[in-house]
Amino acid sequence: MRAKFSPASAIGRPFKLLIDANRKYGLEWWLLVIGTLIVLFIIFLAFFPQTLAPYDPLDQDTGPQLSPPSRENLMGTDNLQRDIFSRMIYGSRTILGVAFSAAIISSLAGVTLGLLSGFLGGVIDRILSLIMDSIYSFPGLILAIAFAAMLGPGVFNITLAVAVIYIPTYFRLVRGQTLSIKEELYVEAARAIGAKRWTIIGRYIFPNAIATVVVIFSLNIADAIMTEAALSYIGLGLPAGIPDWGMDLSMGKKFLPSGTWWMVTFPGLMIMILALGFTLLGEALAEILNPRLLER
Amino acid sequence: MLFILLTLVFVVLRIMPGDPVKAVLGAHAPPHVIEAKRAELGLNKPLIIQYFNYLGQLVRFDLGDSMVLKQKVSAPIKEKLPATLELSVMGMFFTLIIGIPLGAFSASKRRSARDLGIRLYGNIVYCIPVYWMGLMLQLVFGIWLGVLPVAGRTGARVFPSLFEKTGFYLLDTLLVGNFAAFGDVLVHLLLPSITLGIVLSGVFVRLTRANMLDILKSDYILAARARGIPERKVVYKHGLKNAFIPILTMLGLQFALLLANAILTETTFSWPGIARLLLERIYLRDYPTVQGVIVVFALIVSLISLIVDLLYAVIDPRVKY
Numbered sequence: 001m002r003a004k005f006s007p008a009s010a011i012g013r014p015f016k017l018l019i020d021a022n023r024k025y026g027l028e029w030w031l032l033v034i035g036t037l038i039v040l041f042i043i044f045l046a047f048f049p050q051t052l053a054p055y056d057p058l059d060q061d062t063g064p065q066l067s068p069p070s071r072e073n074l075m076g077t078d079n080l081q082r083d084i085f086s087r088m089i090y091g092s093r094t095i096l097g098v099a100f101s102a103a104i105i106s107s108l109a110g111v112t113l114g115l116l117s118g119f120l121g122g123v124i125d126r127i128l129s130l131i132m133d134s135i136y137s138f139p140g141l142i143l144a145i146a147f148a149a150m151l152g153p154g155v156f157n158i159t160l161a162v163a164v165i166y167i168p169t170y171f172r173l174v175r176g177q178t179l180s181i182k183e184e185l186y187v188e189a190a191r192a193i194g195a196k197r198w199t200i201i202g203r204y205i206f207p208n209a210i211a212t213v214v215v216i217f218s219l220n221i222a223d224a225i226m227t228e229a230a231l232s233y234i235g236l237g238l239p240a241g242i243p244d245w246g247m248d249l250s251m252g253k254k255f256l257p258s259g260t261w262w263m264v265t266f267p268g269l270m271i272m273i274l275a276l277g278f279t280l281l282g283e284a285l286a287e288i289l290n291p292r293l294l295e296r
Numbered sequence: 297m298l299f300i301l302l303t304l305v306f307v308v309l310r311i312m313p314g315d316p317v318k319a320v321l322g323a324h325a326p327p328h329v330i331e332a333k334r335a336e337l338g339l340n341k342p343l344i345i346q347y348f349n350y351l352g353q354l355v356r357f358d359l360g361d362s363m364v365l366k367q368k369v370s371a372p373i374k375e376k377l378p379a380t381l382e383l384s385v386m387g388m389f390f391t392l393i394i395g396i397p398l399g400a401f402s403a404s405k406r407r408s409a410r411d412l413g414i415r416l417y418g419n420i421v422y423c424i425p426v427y428w429m430g431l432m433l434q435l436v437f438g439i440w441l442g443v444l445p446v447a448g449r450t451g452a453r454v455f456p457s458l459f460e461k462t463g464f465y466l467l468d469t470l471l472v473g474n475f476a477a478f479g480d481v482l483v484h485l486l487l488p489s490i491t492l493g494i495v496l497s498g499v500f501v502r503l504t505r506a507n508m509l510d511i512l513k514s515d516y517i518l519a520a521r522a523r524g525i526p527e528r529k530v531v532y533k534h535g536l537k538n539a540f541i542p543i544l545t546m547l548g549l550q551f552a553l554l555l556a557n558a559i560l561t562e563t564t565f566s567w568p569g570i571a572r573l574l575l576e577r578i579y580l581r582d583y584p585t586v587q588g589v590i591v592v593f594a595l596i597v598s599l600i601s602l603i604v605d606l607l608y609a610v611i612d613p614r615v616k617y
Binding site: 130131133134135137138139140141142145146149222226229230233234236249252253256257259261264265267268269271272275276279280283 | 300301304305419420422423424425427428431432434435439440446549552553555556557559560563564574575578586590593594597598601
């Protein structure tokens, strides 16, 4: 029976949903909520930096040089008298942008190649798998460093360098899925009624293989965030002038011996929180979408 | 795998924009000098011949000559590799020491507050950038408390040339019997390897926990409990021993992650290892050396997975080769 509409139930319903979900999924649900909140919060920062940040990130006159956190400069200032708090807010744009686009590029490439490789089989499959497996087993960051070094600094280049190392993740996943879906009865039926290859790949295999990609995507962004930050930390990432957490961190490293802890602490904390948000999100999604894992 | 990676690196390095010869000689070098240098380096030949020349060198364990400095590519690698390996092995040691017991404990107290705490630790630690962890530890132990050194492999009063034999300073100092130097080396190793250990322990906490949960549900654990064997012994002897195989597999896989993190740790702690060599040579555009370092990394990764495969037989008597 449908409950009668009332304002109280309208307000109460989302809460009831939350509580039901808590009962059903327990801890995973809360991790999902926390992860989502973190991610949304930082995306919010990235969308409205002008209103949220008290200073321009490049403004070199926001207070005394290298001053510790105070009311004027919530996270202190750096060696060029820039406000670290504002730089953190603007920096979220850079890291989110790079991580998102890298994850999108690598998922597009990985999913496409995985579908083709799994579906077509034969020599193409063998060659692609071999290449992907070798990239996969190699330390990703080192590969990204090599690529970033060759491509030179720049937002697009660093995105590309990060994207390359995650293609195999999607490739392996989708290829495996495709291999098993290919043998399903409904694909056989589609083939029997004379569906074209592309129809089979696009309409039958792709939608069924894509479900797992969502989970990986979130975890992948978390990884891409760490890689981007690492690349710009070792100075291979972005040209100067773009506020970036990794770069601020490596700047702060130079002043650490004199005890300026704020230049190092806050960028690192932001990287960690952001990566944690996406990890929690991905893990919780994985557990909720995959009931077999729930017993753990 | 090694071969594929080699080819990939070779091709990518060659098709990238930017002329290494011009990078070495400067953009305004006269054309005949550039041409001569190119011939000297063998870069004027067709790509495919260059490729086979390179492969030919490699099977003779020759990584070629550096383009920028007058030395073999292998010389600096040989010199710096032990530092990286020493750091990695110590880092792995701390990872296992922290990760496995925590994971096993967490599994044995499933769905309790302590389990939750340890799981959160695993997740959080996994997301800490390793260089940031290093800097924070430097700040606390090196700068605020001033008890541990923050950079380098030895202190100022220890001269590595006195005991350098294998390049592994811990081993060298022991071989010579110089315990003061041994202590100094150990103290310098402590912060970087603990940094690595903490950050990587997150993966192992999760892995050990997941495997232990599977194992603790199995029949022989039930049987062991039924026989009245103390719970502690059931978990840590009967259970944990059987969890080691998947953990070992992961150890092999995670070695790649360890190496990647070692690079960042080396930069943070001014550790004179192979990672710093890689970065220095990238800035110098010394492609043969960059290529060489990547080859060495690939070699290490494949070697580790081979060793892991062989270790299965040692740990699990059912596995025979």
